[in-house]
Amino acid sequence: MSLIHTSHLPVPPPTVVDQPQNLTLWQYMKPIRAKWLTGVAVAICASVIGISIPQVLAWIVDHLVANENPSGSTVWAGGLLMIGLGLLQAGLIFVRRMLVIDQASTVEMSMRMSLFDHLMRMPAAFHDHWPSGQLLTRSTSDLSLMRRWIAFGSIQSISSTVMLAAGLFYLFRGSWLLGLIYLCSVPFMLLTLWLFVRTMKSLTRSVQQQSGDLATSVEESVQGIRVLKALGQGQNSLSRFTAQASTLMNTEIARSQAVGSMLVKTISITAVTMAISLFVGIHQVAQEKLSLGELTAYFATTAVLTPQIQRAGMLISMWLDSKVAMERHREIMQEPVGEDVLLVSGVTTPQVSRHDAAGVKFEHVSFTFGRGKKEVLHELTLDVAPGEILALVGSTGSGKSTVLQLIPRLYAPTRGKVLLDNTDISTIPLPELRAQMAIAFEEPVLFSSSVRENVLMGVETEKFNSEELESIVATALRVSASDFVDTLPDGVETLIGEEGMSLSGGQRQRLSLARAIACDPRVLLLDDPLSALDVNTEEAVVGMLKEQLKNTTTIITAHRPSTVALADRVALLDKGRIAAIGTHSELMKNPAYARLMLLNPDDSTAKNHTSQNQEVL
């Protein structure tokens, strides 16, 4: 019966980290420490048995040499004992592997979950400056390196050290002179290994860093493949990738050369030691200071010990891999968590009724994306009444999206306060805050699942029966004019590709809008969600949204007059400040606003604006 039950492994909870700066692998190993220590004990027994087998050989050889008519039964007994010990050693190695392998996978999974949970809780600012490829390699290959170290490297290092100690004991017991000769080779070995570690340390870090950079490049190129193709940048992109890949290849080659050079040195040291030992050993046997059996046992023991010492280079390399991987893991885990909830623990239900629209206020809010970066919002004050639809307009880069992102606390204001129903949002637990709002971005991101699952992503599905869920999906799709879903091969069950690649930009935008509407939020934040729609579809969506949003406070950023037509009031943003606020007709008297609307004419509304504007002017 197999002792491995990988398919039934319990899913370990993510480790909640109190002091991430002191986070160690040993901490993550807490649930498996008992089994791991048992594995170490079993491995030590296997090593001691393995290194003792040459002693039986010595006994058999001495018996053969000492007796002119050696007894067959003694030789048979010795042979059977050697086979028995060999089988016992093999059995123990098997038990050790079975004890530890699935446990190491549990640790790997727990670390992966902790890392993912941490990444989900990191503020948006963290994701602005961490390349996704780095995060990818840190949550995949780096963790595999640590699993390999726990399951194999760490135990092998301990058992090899014990084997070396036991082996030296046997060597000294056989002949102190031969033991001393072998021991003399150890400092040379250690010096070689120390130099090797020094070289490997920086190379290992470089390899892992460069792998992360390469993963980022692959990801960017695959995501931006259409842009690269359209701009004829395939060759340039390939050249950049080749340069990065060659850097990684050169570092890998340097690593392999370091391993190769270390092996040459250790094998040479071993060969010289063996030659001297053979010379001295034969001399001692000739002088009858050493039996032939003992000399045979000496070489048989060193034959077992030497590969262990030579393997030390590989073990050190594994240890460095896992050490660097742990440092890289810690580097992420010690980034201060900006958000206050474990995703896996579920979302707190808001204390307020979701059916009442909420008031949103900005009080003297200033914001910058990071130290040293220019201020994007300056002393911004804005009051959006419950149930009101407010359009935010302004030139590109004036800060419209930034205003929206401060409301669900994707970023926190540098100065000033954002209030929801007169409560400072920084005092509201994030799940509670975010459960009250939904956001649709201009760049819609859909996930690799069915249309239905994408639309219901923000809905607490367990609170509704299947008919109610059907109705939520149908309404959201109707209001967002996503009637194209009926033409998909499996309707709402159609699986949409990674990031909705199989859909057009406008279709993705509409599904993203449907997802936000399906949440039935108290506050709906729409970041230019209709920009990719044609004028007729936009008109239809605007009409249905207006009807649907009666009990929802809505802030919508827009460029086109037809989207602005949705709003009760319009706020004109200029360089991070509210330059004017009022109804669309009131603002048309403002030359800057009128110019902005004229620059974005798109339909009959624009024509009306033009004539209104001409009247005003």
Ligand SMILES: Nc1ncnc2c1ncn2[C@@H]1O[C@H](COP(=O)(O)OP(=O)(O)OP(=O)(O)O)[C@@H](O)[C@H]1O
């Ligand atoms: N993640 C970020 N890190 C640093 N600066 C940023 C970031 N996002 C936006 N900015 C800067 O903040 C300013 C405001 O950007 P924002 O996206 O809010 O403008 P916007 O009015 O929504 O523009 P658009 O109409 O083009 O969408 C810009 O100067 C932009 O370069």
